[in-house]
Amino acid sequence: MNTLEALLKKRLDDRTEMGLLRTLRHNDPHLIDFTSNDYLGLARSTTLAERIHEHVGPSQPNGATGSRLLSGNSPQHEAVEKKLAHLFKSESALLFGSGYNANLAVLSALPQRGDTILYDELSHASLKDGARLSLAKRLNFKHNDLHDLASKLKHAQGQVFIVVESIYSMDGDQCPLAELVDLAEKHHAIVVLDEAHSTGVVGLDGSGLAVSLGLEDRIGVRVYTFGKAMGLHGACVAGSKTLMHYIVNFSRPFIYTTAMPLQQVAAIDCAFDYLKENIQLQQVLREKISLYVKAVEGLAERTISHSAIQTLIVPGNDNIRRVAGQLQGKGYDVRPILSPTVPAGLERLRICLHTYNTGEQILGLTEELKKLSSPE
Numbered sequence: 001m002n003t004l005e006a007l008l009k010k011r012l013d014d015r016t017e018m019g020l021l022r023t024l025r026h027n028d029p030h031l032i033d034f035t036s037n038d039y040l041g042l043a044r045s046t047t048l049a050e051r052i053h054e055h056v057g058p059s060q061p062n063g064a065t066g067s068r069l070l071s072g073n074s075p076q077h078e079a080v081e082k083k084l085a086h087l088f089k090s091e092s093a094l095l096f097g098s099g100y101n102a103n104l105a106v107l108s109a110l111p112q113r114g115d116t117i118l119y120d121e122l123s124h125a126s127l128k129d130g131a132r133l134s135l136a137k138r139l140n141f142k143h144n145d146l147h148d149l150a151s152k153l154k155h156a157q158g159q160v161f162i163v164v165e166s167i168y169s170m171d172g173d174q175c176p177l178a179e180l181v182d183l184a185e186k187h188h189a190i191v192v193l194d195e196a197h198s199t200g201v202v203g204l205d206g207s208g209l210a211v212s213l214g215l216e217d218r219i220g221v222r223v224y225t226f227g228k229a230m231g232l233h234g235a236c237v238a239g240s241k242t243l244m245h246y247i248v249n250f251s252r253p254f255i256y257t258t259a260m261p262l263q264q265v266a267a268i269d270c271a272f273d274y275l276k277e278n279i280q281l282q283q284v285l286r287e288k289i290s291l292y293v294k295a296v297e298g299l300a301e302r303t304i305s306h307s308a309i310q311t312l313i314v315p316g317n318d319n320i321r322r323v324a325g326q327l328q329g330k331g332y333d334v335r336p337i338l339s340p341t342v343p344a345g346l347e348r349l350r351i352c353l354h355t356y357n358t359g360e361q362i363l364g365l366t367e368e369l370k371k372l373s374s375p376e
């Protein structure tokens with residue numbers, strides 16, 4: 001075996017031994033989807049697909065051919081950015097190929113050496129990785145705990161950036177955003193808000209949490225993603241014109257990558273129009289969430305969430321794998337979230353609710369969860 005193969009194999013074997021080996025698998029179309037982030041069913045909408053197809057038209061280049069600063073820019077990119085800025089009530093918006101890349105772009109470029117990034121301990125990997133790319137000091141604070149944040153703010157050096165999500169991807173709970181913004185202002189800290197799981201599902205026409213609370217002008221940087229409730233792929237950063245000018249000049253994840261293709265730009269354009277015309281989908285989702293929450297009310301193992309992301313804690317990687325396997329055997333596509341993705345002891349089922357989950361499916365799943373909670 002050559003050196004590289006031996007090195008990789010050893011690390012993979014270690015991982016297998018720890019029970020943490022990851023493998024790619026296909027979705028089983030026979031299982032009921034309680035896993036995907038397609039909360040509003042836009043990814044599976046044939047009407048939206050037809051619209052996108054019509055809107056793209058036949059004569060577009062197959063790719064963007066270069067970065068935005070070289071051959072990849074177009075009036076279509078700028079028109080959609082203008083539309084997104086209007087929706088998200090910001091002066092400006094800038095498209096990115098993914099939320100991961102948008103978060104890297106923001107956090108690698110804004111905080112400088114001598115500054116401090118304070119991030120919620122449950123922040124998504126893309127926010128943590130972005131922070132690691134910056135030269136600033138990084139410190140986490142306890143999840144949604146403003147007392148812990150306040151005490152860390154007292155000792156933080158340089159310009160402080162506070163990094164939070166509007167709805168947390170693993171617990172589905174909401175950031176206490178209004179109070180957090182008050183605290184940030186007291187300390188002249190800049191808030192970076194990731195709206196990945198609120199884009200589309202929260203606020204007027206899907207404009208997210210900050211706009212729904214009227215806080216948009218008090219938050220320095222907002223990131224919206226289109227791969228979840230919008231059913232597509234891609235993301236944008238929303239904020240001031242100066243912020244976008246800065247990113248275009250200083251942010252390597254923006255500068256050194258091929259621009260989004262026009263097909264994708266058109267899809268984003270169509271998806272927000274489609275959502276505006278079908279905004280009742282938000283209410284349908286809320287009703288499905290209420291049905292689920294009411295049905296599992298007594299379960300001690302659940303974490304409290306009013307979003308489409310629900311959880312049931314089953315400590316231990318082996319246990320949670322077994323339980324997820326049992327549920328899959330009963331027809332429910334529910335996946336286990338293992339440690340170290342979540343802290344040890346907080347391994348969980350992550351259950352995503354969708355507009356297209358029927359009441360019967362939801363209650364069927366909750367019955368199974370109750371059986372797990374009190375096995376005979």
Ligand SMILES: Cc1ncc(COP(=O)(O)O)c(C=O)c1O
Pocket residue numbers: 098099100101103124126165169194196197225226227233234235
């Ligand atoms: C909170 C959060 N931010 C960012 C991302 C990354 O977004 P994308 O999938 O568009 O790269 C995710 C995706 O899981 C997420 O949950």
